[in-house]
Amino acid sequence: MSDPTSARPGKPRVGLFVTCLVDLMRPSVGFAAVKLLEDAGCIVEVPVQTCCGQPAYNSGDRGTSKDLAMRMIETFQGFDYVVAPSGSCAGTIRKHYPELFEDDPNWRAKADALASRTYELTSFLVDVLGVTQVDASFDGTVTYHDSCSGLRELHVKRQPRKLLASVKGLTLVEMNDSDVCCGFGGTFAVKYSDISGAIVDAKTKNVEAAQAATLLAGDLGCLMNMAGKLSRDGKPITVRHVAEVLAGMTDEPAIGLARDTRNKTSQP
Amino acid sequence: MNVHSTSPQFKQNAARALHDVQLQKALNNVKQGFIDKRQAAADKLPEFEALRDSARDIKNHTLEHLDLYLEAYEEKVKASGGHVHFARNAEEAREIILNICRDSGAKTVTKGKSMISEEIGINHYLEANGIRPVETDLGEYIIQLRNELPSHIIAPAVHLNATQVEQDFRRVHTHLDAKRDLSEPVQLLTEARAVLRERFLAADVGITGANFLVAETGTSIIVTNEGNGDLTQILPKTHIVLASIEKLVPTLDDVSQLLRVLARSATGQEMSVYTTFSTGPRRASDADGPENYHVVLIDNGRSSMLGTSFEEMLRCIRCGACMNHCPVYHAVGGHAYGWVYPGPMGAVLTPSLIGVDKAGHLPNASTFCGRCESVCPVRIPLPKLMRHWREREFERHLTPASVRSGLGLWGFFARRPALYRLATRAAMATLGFAGRQRGRFTWLPFSKGWTKYRDFPAPQGETFQARWQRERKGRTA
Numbered sequence: 001m002s003d004p005t006s007a008r009p010g011k012p013r014v015g016l017f018v019t020c021l022v023d024l025m026r027p028s029v030g031f032a033a034v035k036l037l038e039d040a041g042c043i044v045e046v047p048v049q050t051c052c053g054q055p056a057y058n059s060g061d062r063g064t065s066k067d068l069a070m071r072m073i074e075t076f077q078g079f080d081y082v083v084a085p086s087g088s089c090a091g092t093i094r095k096h097y098p099e100l101f102e103d104d105p106n107w108r109a110k111a112d113a114l115a116s117r118t119y120e121l122t123s124f125l126v127d128v129l130g131v132t133q134v135d136a137s138f139d140g141t142v143t144y145h146d147s148c149s150g151l152r153e154l155h156v157k158r159q160p161r162k163l164l165a166s167v168k169g170l171t172l173v174e175m176n177d178s179d180v181c182c183g184f185g186g187t188f189a190v191k192y193s194d195i196s197g198a199i200v201d202a203k204t205k206n207v208e209a210a211q212a213a214t215l216l217a218g219d220l221g222c223l224m225n226m227a228g229k230l231s232r233d234g235k236p237i238t239v240r241h242v243a244e245v246l247a248g249m250t251d252e253p254a255i256g257l258a259r260d261t262r263n264k265t266s267q268p
Numbered sequence: 269m270n271v272h273s274t275s276p277q278f279k280q281n282a283a284r285a286l287h288d289v290q291l292q293k294a295l296n297n298v299k300q301g302f303i304d305k306r307q308a309a310a311d312k313l314p315e316f317e318a319l320r321d322s323a324r325d326i327k328n329h330t331l332e333h334l335d336l337y338l339e340a341y342e343e344k345v346k347a348s349g350g351h352v353h354f355a356r357n358a359e360e361a362r363e364i365i366l367n368i369c370r371d372s373g374a375k376t377v378t379k380g381k382s383m384i385s386e387e388i389g390i391n392h393y394l395e396a397n398g399i400r401p402v403e404t405d406l407g408e409y410i411i412q413l414r415n416e417l418p419s420h421i422i423a424p425a426v427h428l429n430a431t432q433v434e435q436d437f438r439r440v441h442t443h444l445d446a447k448r449d450l451s452e453p454v455q456l457l458t459e460a461r462a463v464l465r466e467r468f469l470a471a472d473v474g475i476t477g478a479n480f481l482v483a484e485t486g487t488s489i490i491v492t493n494e495g496n497g498d499l500t501q502i503l504p505k506t507h508i509v510l511a512s513i514e515k516l517v518p519t520l521d522d523v524s525q526l527l528r529v530l531a532r533s534a535t536g537q538e539m540s541v542y543t544t545f546s547t548g549p550r551r552a553s554d555a556d557g558p559e560n561y562h563v564v565l566i567d568n569g570r571s572s573m574l575g576t577s578f579e580e581m582l583r584c585i586r587c588g589a590c591m592n593h594c595p596v597y598h599a600v601g602g603h604a605y606g607w608v609y610p611g612p613m614g615a616v617l618t619p620s621l622i623g624v625d626k627a628g629h630l631p632n633a634s635t636f637c638g639r640c641e642s643v644c645p646v647r648i649p650l651p652k653l654m655r656h657w658r659e660r661e662f663e664r665h666l667t668p669a670s671v672r673s674g675l676g677l678w679g680f681f682a683r684r685p686a687l688y689r690l691a692t693r694a695a696m697a698t699l700g701f702a703g704r705q706r707g708r709f710t711w712l713p714f715s716k717g718w719t720k721y722r723d724f725p726a727p728q729g730e731t732f733q734a735r736w737q738r739e740r741k742g743r744t745a
Contacts, residue, residue: 031732060658062662183595191671194720228724232721256726
């Protein structure tokens with residue numbers, strides 16, 4: 001991971017790419033990310049934004065992908081860093097925007113520039129800012145799912161674990177095959193729902209076998225998939241984005257839980 | 269014509285596979301066995317990752333100069349007394365093979381394991397022309413008895429269990445005592461060996477595939493674990509090597525590097541039990557070997573991949589690691605893919621060989637988890653190549669209308685941030701309100717695929733951007 005070698009006169013200015021899923025489904029993850037970044041000494045700004053274009057890109061719609069990528073590149077120019085609470089959205093910018101503009105030197109240079117400044121949240125905190133601990137407590141056992149894009153495109157694996165280790169009261173138990181896909185895959189979950197259903201079934205069996213009260217991950221798509229499956233099967237495992245726990249912001253009901261049961265979501 | 273494909277029915281194939289209790293049990297073996305063994309083998313070799321780079325570079329170099337290496341190889345085979353035949357497609361390949369068999373007066377042909385022979389459907393063709401092909405790899409022998417395609421490129425019968433094999437042996441080996449005990453796998457193996465031994469001795473022609481063809485020496489190489497390949501190519505009077513053109517490798521030195529990643533990636537072995545080199549027919553000083561040595565080099569769509577974004581697929585050395593690590597393959601097995609090559613490598617290769625109009629599902633049926641690419645010994649960017657197929661499908665309007673219109677709608681709003689904010693605010697407020705009581709939806713319009721297997725968590729209600737604006741407006745510069 002690159003490290004800013006130039007002298008930092010002030011605080012780094014971070015553009016938060018909140019990601020469309022967090023924006024729409026679970027804004028509390030975005031606020032948790034803001035807290036973590038501010039606690040680590042960043043100035044956080046949130047420019048008006050929509051989507052990185054990954055759904056179009058992975059569906060073969062290069063035209064829409066390019067339009068949205070150009071918009072993202074323009075929206076986030078000028079920030080020292082761009083940080084997203086998602087490995088797959090950060091991965092799209094870091095690994096795939098440059099590919100999208102292979103034949104366009106002008107935009108390619110801009111895409112490269114954005115890619116080099118873009119990070120997944122936990123890897124930004126640990127690898128770039130050198131954060132070693134967070135100020136949070138969470139009573140209970142958690143297990144962590146390594147979302148595929150973050151893991152394989154951005155090598156996010158030890159960073160969230162390192163930060164979780166500093167959360168007071170928290171015990172991490174590893175599940176089997178934590179690095180195996182949960183079956184989400186964006187539109188795959190809907191287009192090939194039978195297969196996706198089988199894959200998430202295998203995943204949640206591993207989650208259950210770990211006997212942790214809470215399941216964490218760094219990507220909301222995967223989390224919604226696994227939370228939806230656990231709730232369909234009546235499993236009393238709460239599901240949260242890792243940023244919520246790291247920021248100590250677990251007042252909101254866990255993913256898929258009703259608002260009026262919020263007090264029951266805390267750990268035994 | 270290549271062998272028949274059911275790839276257009278991928279979804280139905282997959283649904284059937286998911287409900288096949290026996291198949292699901294068998295697939296567990298793939299999940300457990302191969303992965304740990306590969307990892308252990310890779311961990312034991314400090315230079316494994318460097319070897320993968322080197323393997324990729326060797327194959328890339330060969331593909332860049334494939335014409336030259338093909339010519340060099342042909343010269344060497346001829347110099348060693350063998351014959352080289354070029355076949356543009358499956359029809360030509362079958363014709364050439366049949367003619368060689370007829371020239372040898374063949375009644376029985378033994379076969380080593382060869383995926384290209386599955387691709388061109390040689391067995392049925394020989395049978396239709398009065399020649400009996402006998403598969404001699406145990407897994408291939410079993411699926412031949414069942415008239416099936418392999419479900420895995422290195423473990424063709426991985427979808428079966430011992431009881432099924434026992435039933436097939438009892439059905440076919442009617443000359444044996446009906447009361448014999450076949451309850452142990454080793455008894456099945458012993459019986460297959462005894463039956464095959466007769467076939468080896470009776471065969472007039474032996475057909476093998478090739479893992480590599482060496483341009484420097486005109487050598488073909490097979491890697492096997494059962495020794496059947498050696499008996500297939502040494503005992504009959506005529507040996508035919510079937511290979512697609514991308515099997516070429518410049519030198520023996522190059523091959524030795526590729527061999528170091530092949531078995532480790534495939535089965536976790538350092539080397540397979542047998543690594544057999546054959547160069548031309550038997551020489552006067554040789555103790556054994558065939559009198560006639562033929563190589564049939566088959567294109568069947570490969571050359572049209574050269575120079576395109578799919579050229580990288582031609583690096584594939586058929587180790588099977590991609591499917592061994594694929595959650596989709598683990599869920600549905602190989603037959604669901606509907607043609608010869610399953611898993612991620614099949615999802616990229618099959619559309620190239622039989623057309624994306626037929627095999628369009630395959631590159632779409634992936635979560636893009638990237639585990640295949642992370643273990644590929646020649647570093648083929650399989651998800652990227654699947655995405656290229658999705659792009660071709662999108663350009664040709666082969667993408668399903670529901671996906672297109674959904675994406676179109678999403679794209680429309682995502683391009684217009686002001687409108688996006690208005691629309692998403694309203695939508696999330698509605699959904700959030702509706703889902704307040706239970707926190708989730710068990711059913712939502714237009715999302716049957718999702719809610720068939722899992723609930724849809726309700727949104728919190730207010731969008732992040734709306735709340736940010738409300739709470740932080742004026743706070744940041």
